Amino acid sequence: xxxxxxxxxxxxxxxxxxxxxxxxxxxxxxxEWITERTGxxxxxxINNDESTSSMALEASKNAIQDAxxxxxxxxxxxxxxxxPDYYFPGPGVTLQKELGLDTIGALDVRNQCSGFVYALSIAxxxxxxxxxxxxxxxxxxxxxxxLDKTTKGRGVSVIFGDGAGAAxxxxxxxxxxxxxxxHLHAQGEHAEELTLIGPSTxxxxxxxxxxxxxxxxxxxxxxxxxxxxxxxxxxxxxxINEALKKNDLNAEDIDLLIPHQANLRISQxxxxxxxLTDSQVFNNIQKYGxxxxxxxxxxxxxxxxAGLVSQGDLICLAxxxxxxxxxxxxxxx
Ligand code: COA
Numbered sequence: 001x002x003x004x005x006x007x008x009x010x011x012x013x014x015x016x017x018x019x020x021x022x023x024x025x026x027x028x029x030x031x032e033w034i035t036e037r038t039g040x041x042x043x044x045x046i047n048n049d050e051s052t053s054s055m056a057l058e059a060s061k062n063a064i065q066d067a068x069x070x071x072x073x074x075x076x077x078x079x080x081x082x083x084p085d086y087y088f089p090g091p092g093v094t095l096q097k098e099l100g101l102d103t104i105g106a107l108d109v110r111n112q113c114s115g116f117v118y119a120l121s122i123a124x125x126x127x128x129x130x131x132x133x134x135x136x137x138x139x140x141x142x143x144x145x146x147l148d149k150t151t152k153g154r155g156v157s158v159i160f161g162d163g164a165g166a167a168x169x170x171x172x173x174x175x176x177x178x179x180x181x182x183h184l185h186a187q188g189e190h191a192e193e194l195t196l197i198g199p200s201t202x203x204x205x206x207x208x209x210x211x212x213x214x215x216x217x218x219x220x221x222x223x224x225x226x227x228x229x230x231x232x233x234x235x236x237x238x239x240i241n242e243a244l245k246k247n248d249l250n251a252e253d254i255d256l257l258i259p260h261q262a263n264l265r266i267s268q269x270x271x272x273x274x275x276l277t278d279s280q281v282f283n284n285i286q287k288y289g290x291x292x293x294x295x296x297x298x299x300x301x302x303x304x305x306a307g308l309v310s311q312g313d314l315i316c317l318a319x320x321x322x323x324x325x326x327x328x329x330x331x332x333x
Pocket of ligand 1: 028029030033034038159223225228229321
């Protein structure tokens with residue numbers, strides 16, 4: 001069986017920087033509150049001429065360049081997002097068209113913060129079986145347009161940012177290198193603890209317009225922050241340890257853990273619980289906030305650019321989020 005590697009990685013974030021100070025001018029919040037609770041100092045919000053798929057396109061171009069392949073070598077697309085351009089179709093097809101990739105298949109993944117790791121797991125299986133040769137795996141999110149930016153929505157809106165990350169997953173040149181294993185979990189009983197209810201089939205747009213309209217809370221994301229926090233700090237170590245155990249490895253073997261950038265306090269809690277050093281964990285939430293499915297590929301691309309990811313390194317990706325879903329991947333780079 002083949003083994004799959006991440007051959008190239010790239011990211012794109014909008015130019016528009018929104019600081020905590022900027023937010024404090026439109027809602028009752030402060031740099032101190034946001035920094036202390038989340039570690040976030042600033043995030044990016046897109047301009048009107050950008051979209052989830054346009055950010056994905058830029059990230060994909062960077063990943064293709066990093067992989068040093070022709071884009072025509074890509075034979076499948078997997079696109080993870082909770083903020084698609086349209087209700088339907090999903091953005092995989094838009095990206096396929098924008099890249100000019102003829103009629104190759106495009107799959108959309110709806111697993112929120114775990115979306116990229118779920119998508120990577122799917123790509124890994126297709127490469128292993130030999131069904132595809134070079135898969136473009138993307139995570140892209142446009143949150144800023146859908147947040148409640150009043151004081152009522154401050155518990156959620158200060159956390160999320162826009163951005164995209166992409167990877168080219170290909171057959172490994174050697175058996176020693178590649179994705180060692182992926183581990184996927186879900187617990188649907190907590191679906192409504194972190195959710196956006198409308199628009200959906202539970203609340204179609206005409207119902208929203210006929211009902212409370214802009215005062216309908218269901219049109220904004222809802223998050224039970226403390227509940228999410230408690231589950232996240234349990235599930236992250238659990239799924240990282242599952243991956244280590246499966247491969248007969250220990251926490252000290254990890255060269256770099258890239259946790260989904262949910263909240264700096266969550267990452268620090270996980271680091272402490274796992275007994276990892278500062279140099280073993282990569283965080284960039286300070287600059288981008290939580291970009292959901294895009295956060296891991298953005299962080300991986302930045303870590304690689306910073307020289308923190310080298311051939312032979314053991315890289316661990318781990319995510320937790322809405323669903324609840326959580327997942328990990330262990331990679332011998
Ligand atoms: N600015 C200022 N005050 C705020 C605020 C903001 N942006 N958001 C909430 N507050 C206020 C609340 O209104 C509340 O005030 P009150 O005590 O007068 O009622 C107070 O701060 C505490 O709110 P609470 O929600 O209990 O804060 P918290 O300590 O739980 O922190 C989170 C909130 C969201 C930072 C925290 O729960 C968290 O990190 N959860 C995990 C979220 C996450 O990672 N989500 C992504 C998962 S993928």
